[in-house]
Amino acid sequence: AQKVTQAQTEISVVEKEDVTLDCVYETRDTTYYLFWYKQPPSGELVFLIRRNSFDEQNEISGRYSWNFQKSTSSFNFTITASQVVDSAVYFCALTSSDSNYQLIWGAGTKLIIKP
């Protein structure tokens, strides 16, 4: 069965610190897709990134970076020089044919950035 684990329920850091959100997944499929979504206090879910299982290249987008490691089944998300506006709940998700391409969601990590 597929599973996504975000072991960090809540993380609190001071602005400008770097922070890494962990995501560990389980799947039997060799082809799968991983996602990160952000849910700010206003409530909407915002798509951040999609990664397929054949692309292990790390991705950087401004202050955001993602580290995909198949060897450890992890897809971690790092925010560099965090800002108060980064405060949100972040969800990691997985999909593949095993789930009929429905998203399997992690429980989310609440990130609090203190000024």
Next chain:
Amino acid sequence: DSGVTQTPKHLITATGQRVTLRCSPRSGDLSVYWYQQSLDQGLQFLIQYYNGEERAKGNILERFSAQQFPDLHSELNLSSLELGDSALYFCASSVPAQGGAGELFFGEGSRLTVL
């Protein structure tokens, strides 16, 4: 702005009542998904429609039903409401060409409070 429109944004009603939540997907998206997010359950997939046809069913209660109309907008009907149905209900749409593994674009959600 994701391009997915949900109405109403907030809804307060009483137990036993029935409500209808409406969703307009992004232009060109044929798939519509409904999710429920409550404090204790996280994000729960309810149902997916593709071009008017039901594509996948998740943890949707029998008291709930949905449909997608020829103009591709979708409605989620919740009946015989219980206190536990209080939640944020999200609609999402996706690009069909992605074969189900594409990113979902979420609306801002409809917050339902059952008193």
